[in-house]
Amino acid sequence: SCGEKKIYGGFELGHFDGSDYESGYDTSLLYRNTSELLGGDSGVIWVSKEENEEFGGYFYQYMSGAGGVGNTGIPTGEDGRIHESARDGKFYSFCAVTRSKDLNDWQLCGAADNGFGVKVSMDAWMTSAFWAPECIYDKTTNKYYLYFGAKARVNDGGIEGAEYVSNGWYGGVAVSESPAGPFVLATSENIYGDATAENPNGEILDEKNPTFMFEKYFDLASMTGNDTPHYNYYADPTPFRDENGDLYLYFNKQGGQNGFEVWGMKMKDPVTPDYTTLSLCIGGGTLNCVRALYKGDPSKNAPIYDGAEVNEEYPNDPAYPRWKSSSWNLTNVWADGTVNVEKFEDGTANPDFNGHVGIGSRGVREGAQVFTNKDKDGKTVYYMSTTLTGVQSADYNIHWATSHSPLGAAGDEFTFPKNRFFGMILGVDGANDFMSNLGHVQFLNVDNEWWIAHWEWPEPFGTRDIGRLYGLAKMVWIEDDRVNFPVPIANGPTLSLQALPSVYTGYTNVAGEATITVTNGDKSTIKYLNDGLVVTTNYYQSREFKSDKSTTITLTFDAPKRVRGILIHNSYNYDYAFSEIDGIRFRLSEAPDYMDASAKNCYIRKLGFDKAYYNADQAWIQPGAAAVATFDELKVEAIEIDLSINKLLGSGKQIRISDIEILGA
Incomplete structure (x- = not known):
């Protein structure tokens, strides 16, 4: 219920926190458009190893x-x-x-x-x-x-x-x-x-x-x-x-x-x-x-x-x-x-x-x-x-x-x-x-x-x-x-x-394969949590999940997924955007190699949203930005995401989420 204190069992998961990309990020999974390559009007192709053993495995x-x-x-x-x-x-x-x-x-x-x-x-x-x-x-x-x-x-x-x-x-x-x-x-x-x-x-x-x-x-x-x-x-x-x-x-x-x-x-x-x-x-x-x-x-x-x-x-x-x-x-x-x-x-x-x-x-x-x-x-x-x-x-x-x-x-x-x-x-x-x-x-x-x-x-x-x-x-x-x-x-x-292309990382967005439930929220908008669309234009801002109360979003997989990261894309609208994620809990099918065999649960507390992505004075947020966490591979059965109505950037009375990406296989 609203205001209920969440219990975080298991071990605390070590992870990269995307709340400050200037301090570094996992380049094996993520990229930014850093605008360093000069050019224009280029053709680009993918050449697989099957197509060309010597020159394959690259985009040209x-x-x-x-x-x-x-x-x-x-x-x-x-x-x-x-x-x-x-x-x-x-x-x-x-x-x-x-x-x-x-x-x-x-x-x-x-x-x-x-x-x-x-x-x-x-x-x-x-x-x-x-x-x-x-x-x-x-x-x-x-x-x-x-x-x-x-x-x-x-x-x-x-x-x-x-x-x-x-x-x-x-x-x-x-x-x-x-x-x-x-x-x-x-x-x-x-x-x-x-x-x-x-x-x-x-x-x-x-x-x-x-x-x-x-x-x-x-x-x-x-x-x-x-x-x-x-x-x-x-x-x-x-x-x-x-x-x-x-x-x-x-x-x-x-x-x-x-x-x-x-x-x-x-x-x-x-x-x-x-x-x-x-x-x-x-x-x-x-x-x-x-x-x-x-x-x-x-x-x-x-x-x-x-x-x-x-x-x-x-x-x-x-x-x-x-x-x-x-x-x-x-x-x-x-x-x-x-x-x-x-x-x-x-x-x-x-x-x-x-x-x-x-x-x-x-x-x-x-x-x-x-x-x-x-x-x-x-x-x-x-x-x-x-x-x-x-x-x-x-x-x-x-x-x-x-x-x-x-x-x-x-x-x-x-x-x-x-x-x-x-x-x-x-x-x-x-x-x-x-x-x-x-x-x-x-x-x-x-x-x-x-x-x-x-x-x-x-x-x-x-x-x-x-x-x-x-x-x-x-x-x-x-x-x-x-x-x-x-x-x-x-x-x-x-x-x-x-997220970088899966042909390079080996991990694609598996959120679309999950069944999603929420404790609070507009049920008709749940489908937008894993439809793959990250809202970056005003025209599509209605295609976001909406909740008038604090809520827990649960993604459950029919079979365990090998997961290495999560991106929770914030609302297009500053008023309804979160300032941080209260926490993320992972239910595991088996413990990772570095933990005791009984460690079947882990969590991340307070996943931040990078301040570089918004301007409070102008009530502006950068479209497409996400709270990001990457970590060593986990075998995951379900993921729970806790969001608080009291942790919004703006004056809105509603939490909105554009999309959730789960980098898995």
Whole structure:
């Protein structure tokens, strides 16, 4: 009952107390976003030992040359040293490659040159602006393919063998047998084993030309105005392998009539696009659009270029070539007929108005990623994440749109949800004064644990782009009655202590496997104690456990768990946040080795909450922060957590808990 004195039997558990992280913490289990790695727009992959015995057991990160770490056209000589002049240079190197076992501590490992991972010959088509690379492993060829956008050298007709006609940004692919490189530009020789071999489109690949040249297939000479060709600005490529093995590639096209757009196409092999599938997936935001509709008549389907076959799945009406921006209608009307307007005709506010408008007049949609989950009917849902602004905006957040087709389909286009905050995976919030400009991320799913490698500005909410710093956030899936599919949401951004990936620590969050009871509290909110969601935005603050009285929370496991730590995430709201945990009791299935065999119970008294995570004068608390304890492994049957209504930071009359993590196995 309220005020009852708790009895703590057994032995007092020695532990790390997370109430003062500056005094040190267990780096084998925990991390903080300490903002020490400069970069930006990186692709990140996980390489297992099963995939690659020599290089496995690491995450690999491929850095954009635009992220503050890059080689701006400085050649390297035969001696491996940097040379000031191209006259005695042997190759150019690009893309800093780093690796990490835990997604937190990174080491330079690029095998091409001084930590860079890509070697480009002196007469290759590109020499600068190696941007936003992403890597994928192909089981069939046992090779790693690095997709990137880069600026082509000027081709005035004097470069022998060069067929490209623009001096803008093209799409390229580099290939390596190792995730650390050296990667080299894709050629027929290193892809097909023969310098004269043709790819499935009948092309011979060489270093003199970009891997993807849209002008070879489409009548770009007829392009006028803002309906610009894809080679004018190709950037942010992201490969996606579907569950059936099909490979897709998505990229940004700048300069279309709708600003920055996200396009996609199916691939015939890792270096060969099926141009007949080219589709506008997400249009620019100047029209407050929520989806892009193809204008063409499917009954008038014809080959998209001379020599191509008719594609029934992706119809091409000659009156509306599907590769043109102008052939797509950007609508602000959702599939159910609801119009995305700020006010209805009667003048009342539209609660679903989401403001899907990009920054300025260019309507930026960039840094796309695609991943999947299943809806309640068992159908695959394709999630396309993208920003709604450019990197100069503090609100460079990550949002999702969905479809049941990897490229969208008529009647099932990629569509943003009706509420912008509902559709935000990772972003800034009113309670966040410590991290901004988070976008262009990498989603990672390792052993069914999802992570987001993201970015931040060194000067939060600043006005100058002086580079970006690396950050990490866990992602979880939650249920919401408004949709029939799981909703992705980040447990971040954070600056506080958080649990490292289980693939590194060997311990995952097992709280979801526990049955939970409470002595006091709103029974309808118990489910939020172990749903995995750490509330870091105002939009989700209702998804917390609530109790008007002191309470004991008990987590009971069907079978004993090997436990090494606990994180009790505080309320998003300062008024309802605890100042400390009264105590934690562990019921053990067996005594630890260092205790007598009869020691089946242990406890922690007064687990503190770090004062660095809140400001009493401003009544502010850092979202996502937790009371933390780590210790030697215990075999645990149940855990009891005691909380007092008299130990709140603010003036609220209610205890609220965002989430409980139990690091176990």
